[in-house]
Amino acid sequence: DTGVSQDPRHKITKRGQNVTFRCDPISEHNRLYWYRQTLGQGPEFLTYFQNEAQLEKSRLLSDRFSAERPKGSFSTLEIQRTEQGDSAMYLCASSLTAGTHYGYTFGSGTRLTVV
Amino acid sequence: GESVGLHLPTLSVQEGDNSIINCAYSNSASDYFIWYKQESGKGPQFIIDIRSNMDKRQGQRVTVLLNKTVKHLSLQIAATQPGDSAVYFCAEKEVNSGYALNFGKGTSLLVTP
Numbered sequence: 001d002t003g004v005s006q007d008p009r010h011k012i013t014k015r016g017q018n019v020t021f022r023c024d025p026i027s028e029h030n031r032l033y034w035y036r037q038t039l040g041q042g043p044e045f046l047t048y049f050q051n052e053a054q055l056e057k058s059r060l061l062s063d064r065f066s067a068e069r070p071k072g073s074f075s076t077l078e079i080q081r082t083e084q085g086d087s088a089m090y091l092c093a094s095s096l097t098a099g100t101h102y103g104y105t106f107g108s109g110t111r112l113t114v115v
Numbered sequence: 116g117e118s119v120g121l122h123l124p125t126l127s128v129q130e131g132d133n134s135i136i137n138c139a140y141s142n143s144a145s146d147y148f149i150w151y152k153q154e155s156g157k158g159p160q161f162i163i164d165i166r167s168n169m170d171k172r173q174g175q176r177v178t179v180l181l182n183k184t185v186k187h188l189s190l191q192i193a194a195t196q197p198g199d200s201a202v203y204f205c206a207e208k209e210v211n212s213g214y215a216l217n218f219g220k221g222t223s224l225l226v227t228p
Contacts, residue, residue, distance in 0.1 A: 004158070033214070042204045042218030043159065056213045091158050104216070106151075106158030 004107035006092050012113045013082055020078045021110045025094030032075050033104060034067055035091040036060065043091055049075060082114045127225045134192040136222045138205035141186060145207040149216065150179060150190045154201045162190070162203075192224075200226045 005024040013019050025032050030051050035043035046065070048056040051072040061067075064082075069075040079086055089111050093104035128134045140148075146167040151159035163174045165181050165188075172179050178191040188205055202223050206216040 031214070040220070042206070042221055043216075044218070045215035048214040056215065058215065093158070105161070108156065108158050 004092055004094050004105050006090075006107040006110050008110055009108065010111045010113075012115060015082060015084060015114055017082055018078065018080045019082055019112060020076055021090055021092075021112075023075045023077070023092030023094075023107060025074070025092070026105055027073075029094035029096055029105070030072065031095045032069055033093045033095075034075070034077050035093065035106075037089040037091055037109070038087075046077075046090075079112075082112075084114045087112055087114045124220070125223045125225070127227060128195050130195060130197060130226055130228050132195055134190075134195045134199070134224060134226075136190045136192075136203050136224065138188040138190075138219055139186060140188065140205075140207050142207070142209055143183075143186065144209045144212075147208040148179070148181060148188050149206045149208075150177075150188075151204045151206060151218075152199075152201045153204065153221070159204060195224075195226050197226050197228065200224055 004026060007022045011019055032049040034046040036046055037043045044060060045058050046061050047054060047067050049069040052069050064080045067075060067077045077090060089109040091106055091109045093106045095104045149164040150162040152162050153159045163177050163179050165172045165179045167183060170181050176193045180189045192199055202221040204218050204221045206218045208216055
């Protein structure tokens with residue numbers, strides 16, 4: 001297992017288009033998180049899955065955003081009717097339920113540019 | 116929510132020197148703290164963590180100090196190397212706040228030869 005994988009690495013889209021990103025977590029990790037990071041800022045939490053259940057959503061996750069984890073493995077994050085303000089790095093992280101710490105393993109992210 | 120912040124946005128140190136990166140937090144309910152390193156074009160990488168029942172924890176070349184009285188966290192890197200150049204974030208988690216980590220803005224560490 002090579003860690004958390006995200007696809008694509010970069011996405012350029014026109015305003016108003018829909019985009020979908022994929023995250024493949026570490027295989028034995030049942031917790032999966034999505035974060036958004038804008039330039040010069042720390043990551044901001046978007047949503048959390050435990051197995052296939054979406055247990056927490058940030059108020060940053062507007063109605064245009066939807067995330068799924070249908071089989072408790074990979075996850076997708078879709079943004080509908082993209083806006084320029086959606087331009088950011090979208091990070092996925094995964095972790096184990098049990099453990100000595102809550103530390104996540106992050107993927108390298110998908111950089112979205114809305115033009 | 117309450118904020119996690121960093122004292123300095125940038126830090127420049129010479130190779131071989133020790134680095135200290137500071138972080139202030141304001142939420143007294145925070146019970147778990149993590150330091151992450153983020154290199155350009157990559158996701159944050161876990162460095163070291165500490166729980167609120169500890170005041171010091173050491174790793175390989177890194178030490179985290181937690182002062183709950185003044186709500187201050189620091190990351191010390193010994194014998195800083197060029198490969199340590201990155202942005203460093205502290206993150207905290209509150210008791211009973213769910214699953215999200217709350218990140219600060221980050222400090223950019225530049226190691227010069």
